[in-house]
Amino acid sequence: MSTPVIADPASNPAAEPAVVKGGPTLGQRVTSFMPVIALVALLTALTIADPDFLTQRSLTAAVRTSAPLVVLAAGATLVVLCGGIDLSIAALCSLSTVLFAMWLPDMGGLTILAVIAAAGAIGAVQGLAHVLLRIPSFVVTLGGLSIFSAIALVISDAGPIRVVDRDSTKWLNLYVAGYVPMSFFVALLVVAVVSLILKLTPLESFVKAIGYSESAARLAGTPVDKVKVAAFTVSGACAGLAAVMLASRNFSGSPTMADNLLLPAVAAIVVGGTAITGGHGSLWRSLAGALVVTLLRVGLPIVGVPSAWEQILYGAIIVAAVALTLDRSKVAIIK
Amino acid sequence: MTTNLQPHPETDASAPVNALEVRGLVKHYPGVKALDGVDLVVRQNEVLGLAGENGAGKSTLLKALVGLVRPDAGEIWVRGEKVRLRSVVEAADHGIGMVFQEQSLVPNLTAAENIVLGSEGPGVRRGIYRWDTMRKLAQEQLDKIGSHIDPLARTDSLSFAERQMVEIAKVLRIEERTSHPPVIILDEPTSVLESKEIETLFSQVRRLREFASVVFVSHRLDEVLDVCDRVAVLRGGQSVGETPTAGAVPSDLHRLMIGSTGSDDHYHEGLSERSVADSEPRLVVKGMSGKTFRDVDLDVRAGEIVGIVGVHGSGREDVCRALFGAEPTLAGEVTLDGAKLDLSGTRAAVASGIGYVPAERKIEGMVGPMSVADNMTLTKQKSRCAGPMVVPQKQATLVDKWIERLSIRTPHRGTQIGRLSGGNQQKVVLARWLVAGDIRLLLLDHPTRGLDIGARSEVYRLMRELANSGVATVLLADSLEEAIGMSDRIIVMNDGRATKEVACPSGGKPTPLDLVKEMV
Incomplete structure (x- = not known):
């Protein structure tokens, strides 16, 4: 027992309709836009600090830099929504850049799809290990992180591999409508398509039910295991796509290329307001989070913050952003 | 009584001051009036029963009394003094403590640690636990209630009933904070106890009465009548009456709670119209x-x-x-x-x-932060889909139909299910199996656990x-x-x-x- 109910039907069965109007309040609506508000606030602050920041050139550079991070964070968000975590994304992405560079001479344009499929399959294996062997996702993907890094080092002979055939990825360096870098456009497309699939199908209900209460989801007969494996698969595939973006921009694959993206990706997810405990959040939030994280990385040096202060500000702003964006009415226990 | 001019006991100098008094308490939630001017008096050294159906406002009232809910209007008086309770600590400072329905002990700590947790006092010196003192402090508390639980036993090794004793011992720590007799609130203390354990609890409650006032909340009216001196009844967020327990019978209370005479056919046997003897297994x-x-x-x-x-x-x-x-x-x-x-x-x-309604409704039966509608269609996704796509309009129509058919009391189909009362939550959980109309076998594991008489009756009718x-x-x-x-x-x-x-x-x-x- 706990909470109240409108009226006692025994006393007044006819006059009180069973259903009355009532949606989210204004406050709740504002809370759901917090990640965007945080993004705009940051952009404004950077512009005030240096009016030259708000130019087309620096913005274009910033969103192009952000594209791999957006894709990585978007994929991992699915796993987080299911109540797990995927720590392997950055290592898997590095491995994928190596695979990309190695396969390109033989496979040409198909390499992009092959790398994404391979990374997706590796993600699926992690998902299966988590579900079938009942090992916490944190542990499975921590193991994966180490394994993938090592494999990447071995097959690449611990060094970068040059991308020889630049034609098959040239399109990624084009611009949509003249201004929007193609890689960022692809990242947006990934977020939009995955979000739309979630929204339009029962998957969103499944993912949220699993994230909030896996036992309840299981006893309601939802396909818990399939959904979780699917989340890890998409997360892996996103790591593969991010690898294609990185390799095509750097014209090489390297066993450590994406390693420094793991913590920024996790930061992007939480800054977006997705609950790290699962259930509450969205890919759109992670997109906003990834942009905040990238703007901080790119923007602070541009506006002339000394490099020591850069790290301090970065940390402080991440914490402050989470304070703003986390919708505490949806998350029972803050851990 | 020396005079008739001042009929109110709290202003009559010679009458004993009430341990606790609530006047006109009001609390709104969006779309819901949880408390609608509740009055309540708890006298010194009495056990007051609080009865009411799910959603009558009991929980909200109790939370207001321990500072977990801030009322929109109304007053709370403690021993003739108007107070403002903004937190559990402030409530404790005024001598009000609550034993929570869902137990609040940390399972991997010892009983002693749990008892002093949050009010360690001399149990901690310079930030270091002093185990001897802690054990002694805890032992004192356990002695107060005559319990023989080992203070150094890990809490999760104790039985449910023993843990409840530890909770009561813990709550009695508020005596250290005030020189007055405390007010102890017991919220549904018997709902998970076996009958022998209930007897132990009752003797405990009677012992508490010697030095404290007790507010006792239970769904089981016979228990309320057994252990309490007086019962106050809430309905729809209002106080609708009170009665001394001497000579009262459950149906008296029941009538007050639901506002009409209870039906004799509690299990709706009259509704059973099928002869099942010759149907196929x-x-x-x-x-x-x-x-x-x-x-x-x-x-x-x-x-x-x-x-x-x-x-x-x-x-x-x-x-x-x-x-x-x-x-x-x-x-x-x-x-x-x-x-x-x-x-x-x-x-x-x-x-x-096959459908299954689990006993642990809050953990296994429903997904608390999800909406009524999404909980109801969680299992039978096809019922709200066309092909692989969800059709919001189809879901809305279906869910509204079942909200009406089962008279589920919710502000909106989009309301979080966790905000409904237990009976309405259970109806949503049941509806989950019915929306597709393909249910053949229903497995009900304690479907009425934690529900009050009115909600039980509705579940029975549905069955x-x-x-x-x-x-x-x-x-x-x-x-x-x-x-x-x-x-x-x-x-x-x-x-x-x-x-x-x-x-x-x-x-x-x-x-x-x-x-x-x-x-x-």
Whole structure:
């Protein structure tokens, strides 16, 4: 027992309709836009600090830099929504850049799809290990992180591999409508398509039910295991796509290329307001989070913050952003 | 009394000051008036019962009394002094403490640590635990209630009843904060206790009365009448009456709670319109074995309600879960309408038209932060989809239909289910299995646990209607009376085996005693 109910039907069965109007309040609506508000606030602050920041050139550079991070964070968000975590994304992405560079001479344009499929399959294996062997996702993907890094080092002979055939990825360096870098456009497309699939199908209900209460989801007969494996698969595939973006921009694959993206990706997810405990959040939030994280990385040096202060500000702003964006009415226990 | 000019006891100098008084308390939630001008008086050294249906405002009132909820209007007076309670600590400073319904002990700490947790006092010096002092402090608390629990026992090694004693000992620490006798609130303390443990608790409550005032909340009216001196009744957020317990009977209270005379046919036997004797057996279980049960035979006909009774550890819960594929089965053959049943998992069970209502509603039955609508359509996704796509309009129509049909009281289909009262939550959980109209077998594990009489009655009526429509039901009842009242047939389980079948037709019901003889 706990909470109240409108009226006692025994006393007044006819006059009180069973259903009355009532949606989210204004406050709740504002809370759901917090990640965007945080993004705009940051952009404004950077512009005030240096009016030259708000130019087309620096913005274009910033969103192009952000594209791999957006894709990585978007994929991992699915796993987080299911109540797990995927720590392997950055290592898997590095491995994928190596695979990309190695396969390109033989496979040409198909390499992009092959790398994404391979990374997706590796993600699926992690998902299966988590579900079938009942090992916490944190542990499975921590193991994966180490394994993938090592494999990447071995097959690449611990060094970068040059991308020889630049034609098959040239399109990624084009611009949509003249201004929007193609890689960022692809990242947006990934977020939009995955979000739309979630929204339009029962998957969103499944993912949220699993994230909030896996036992309840299981006893309601939802396909818990399939959904979780699917989340890890998409997360892996996103790591593969991010690898294609990185390799095509750097014209090489390297066993450590994406390693420094793991913590920024996790930061992007939480800054977006997705609950790290699962259930509450969205890919759109992670997109906003990834942009905040990238703007901080790119923007602070541009506006002339000394490099020591850069790290301090970065940390402080991440914490402050989470304070703003986390919708505490949806998350029972803050851990 | 020396004068008639000042009739109010709290202004009459010679009358004892009330331990606690609530005047015109109001609390709104969006779309809901939880408290609508509640008045309540708790006298010194009395046990006051608080009764009311789910949603009557009991929880909100109790939370206001311990500072967890801030009322929109109204006053709280403690021993003739108006107070403002903004937190549990402030409430404790005024001598008000609560034993929570969902226990608030940390399971991996010792009883002693739990008792002093948050008010360590001399138990900690310079930031270091002083185990001797802590143990002594805890022992003092346990002595107050005459408990023999070892203060150094880990809390999770204690029984439920023992943990409750630890909670009471912990709450009594508020005596250190105030020189006055404390007010102890017990919220549904008996809901998970066995009858022997309940007796221990009651003697404890009577002991508390010697030096404290007690507010006792329970759904079981006979208990309220047994242990309390006086009962106050809430309905729809208002105080609707109070009565001394001496000479009162449960139906008096019941009448006050629901605002009309309770029906004699509590289990709606009159609604049962089918004769199930000659219908085909729907569920047939032969020699089913699992980890905690062996060689169970069971059959349920279409339209029949079969109760399974047994003491704790009889394995009946596991039989129920095994039939839903949520518990592994080691051997046995199970058929549903003649077809072999796949017991490998819950997905297969759902696909076969089996529904399961778990006993732990809040943890297993529903997804608290999700909406009423999404909870209701969680299982039968096809009911709100066209092809692979969700059609919001289809879902809205369907959910609104079931909200109306089951008179689920919710502000909106989009409201989080966690915000509804227990009875309404349970109706949503039940509706989950009904929306697709393909349910053949319903497994109900304590479907009325934690519900008040009114909500129970509605669940019973729903069960009857489902049976009339041909659904086969397996019922693990909350009490023997409920099993007898609702079932057409009762299976007794003992140590993991089905040992006895008792016919239970309307007009020829066994007594609880008949069943108890078979259970032990």
